[in-house]
Amino acid sequence: MSHQYQAIGWNRQKRVYDVVLLAGVMLYIALFIGFGALLFPYATVETLIIRAAGSAAFLLLHVVLCIGPLCRLDSRFLPLLYNRRHLGVITFLLGALHGIFGIIQFHSLGDKNPLVSLLTSNQNFGSLPDFPFQQLGFLALLILFLMAATSHDFWLRNLTPPIWKSLHMLVYVAYALLIGHVTLGLLQSETSPVLVLATGTGLVTVLSLHVAAGSRERVVDLKKLSPVAKAFIDACSVESIPEKCAAVVSVRGERVAIFKFDGKISAISNVCRHQNGPLGEGKIINGCVTCPWHGYQYLPETGASPPPFTEKVSTFRTQIVDGRVWIDPKPNPPGTRLEPSRIPDAGVQA
Amino acid sequence: MIQPLRKTHRRIFLALALLLPALFLSGIAFRHSWPAPSKTQKSAVYAAPSGTTP
Numbered sequence: 001m002s003h004q005y006q007a008i009g010w011n012r013q014k015r016v017y018d019v020v021l022l023a024g025v026m027l028y029i030a031l032f033i034g035f036g037a038l039l040f041p042y043a044t045v046e047t048l049i050i051r052a053a054g055s056a057a058f059l060l061l062h063v064v065l066c067i068g069p070l071c072r073l074d075s076r077f078l079p080l081l082y083n084r085r086h087l088g089v090i091t092f093l094l095g096a097l098h099g100i101f102g103i104i105q106f107h108s109l110g111d112k113n114p115l116v117s118l119l120t121s122n123q124n125f126g127s128l129p130d131f132p133f134q135q136l137g138f139l140a141l142l143i144l145f146l147m148a149a150t151s152h153d154f155w156l157r158n159l160t161p162p163i164w165k166s167l168h169m170l171v172y173v174a175y176a177l178l179i180g181h182v183t184l185g186l187l188q189s190e191t192s193p194v195l196v197l198a199t200g201t202g203l204v205t206v207l208s209l210h211v212a213a214g215s216r217e218r219v220v221d222l223k224k225l226s227p228v229a230k231a232f233i234d235a236c237s238v239e240s241i242p243e244k245c246a247a248v249v250s251v252r253g254e255r256v257a258i259f260k261f262d263g264k265i266s267a268i269s270n271v272c273r274h275q276n277g278p279l280g281e282g283k284i285i286n287g288c289v290t291c292p293w294h295g296y297q298y299l300p301e302t303g304a305s306p307p308p309f310t311e312k313v314s315t316f317r318t319q320i321v322d323g324r325v326w327i328d329p330k331p332n333p334p335g336t337r338l339e340p341s342r343i344p345d346a347g348v349q350a
Numbered sequence: 351m352i353q354p355l356r357k358t359h360r361r362i363f364l365a366l367a368l369l370l371p372a373l374f375l376s377g378i379a380f381r382h383s384w385p386a387p388s389k390t391q392k393s394a395v396y397a398a399p400s401g402t403t404p
Contacts (some may be wrong), residue, residue, distance in 0.1 A: 022395070113390055128380045128381075129380055136365060162355065165355055166355065169355075169359065169362065172362050172363070176366060176373075177367065179370050183377035183378070184377050185376060187377060188381045188382065191381075199374070200374060203370055203372075204370065207363065207366060207367045207371075210363040211363055211364070211367055214356075214360040218360065221353065254353060275363060318396050333361075
């Protein structure tokens with residue numbers, strides 16, 4: 001959590017994640033170059049490196065973009081989300097390798113500065129098949145650099161999660177630029193239907209997963225509850241909340257997580273202070289609400305992280321009437337202690 | 351707090367869902383047609399001279 005900053009807060013899960021990631025990338029590049037040299041003996045080593053690194057980065061970007069919606073649709077994918085930022089950094093490094101070798105091979109042997117050559121040598125902006133696709137890749141690489149450079153929790157904390165997340169939404173612009181880069185670059189010179197099919201499949205997968213996850217979220221948001229007597233809102237039945245888990249309801253446009261634990265009910269904001277993760281999809285572990293994304297923890301009665309951590313989320317007053325949970329839609333200031341509502345006739349479970 | 355971000359995300363992807371397939375398909379449709387190499391090299395056939403051979 002955020003008690004102090006480290007370059008990387010290593011733990012076993014992060015190590016395993018990174019070892020698998022790096023081994024996968026190295027294996028992919030080795031196989032690509034090995035088979036490339038066998039199948040295309042006329043191709044230079046530089047060309048093989050350019051293509052191996054570029055295709056690996058493009059593939060990884062698809063993985064990065066699929067993880068978010070997959071986790072929204074199925075919680076079994078959550079372990080992939082835990083260290084997604086390292087995937088993003090590796091994607092940038094592979095893209096940079098592709099770009100550097102591309103500049104050396106295609107732009108460094110003339111009179112012009114290689115970067116100037118990259119940006120000015122092709123200006124056929126009016127022609128689709130001759131479009132300057134390298135500029136698109138360069139712009140995408142700049143965005144990926146910006147995201148990799150600000151991926152640390154230091155920037156997340158200082159920029160605040162909403163701004164940080166808005167900034168990191170630029171990944172969608174980078175993706176659009178890279179679809180243009182590949183379609184107007186590689187797919188113009190390589191006419192193999194396999195490449196067209198693979199790119200098209202990746203595009204359809206990313207788009208459909210995001211649209212499906214977005215539509216599902218919208219259903220929850222549209223179920224806005226309206227206050228009745230005493231300004232409390234009928235949120236859900238006590239029975240519908242699994243033990244040590246939460247029901248998530250949308251109140252005045254924001255989500256509230258109503259947790260059931262040890263015969264009690266508490267309601268806190270659904271938004272984790274770290275990266276805006278969905279607290280209501282987490283569980284109560286060791287008495288604390290635990291965010292499913294990165295394990296940030298909050299006490300359900302106060303919405304505050306246990307010491308020495310300092311994160312706090314809003315709490316909401318609750319009442320239980322005839323087996324149903326009612327909540328006050330007005331949030332209390334983050335960290336405000338509220339006594340949980342006791343579930344009548346509930347046996348306390350350890 | 352994150353409702354506006356969710357809305358932005360939804361709008362971005364609705365736009366991309368229209369824009370990117372259009373870009374991809376038109377990029378494929380309008381690409382240069384490269385001459386295909388002929389796979390079988392036919393041997394030259396010369397017409398037999400008409401008339402009597404000298």
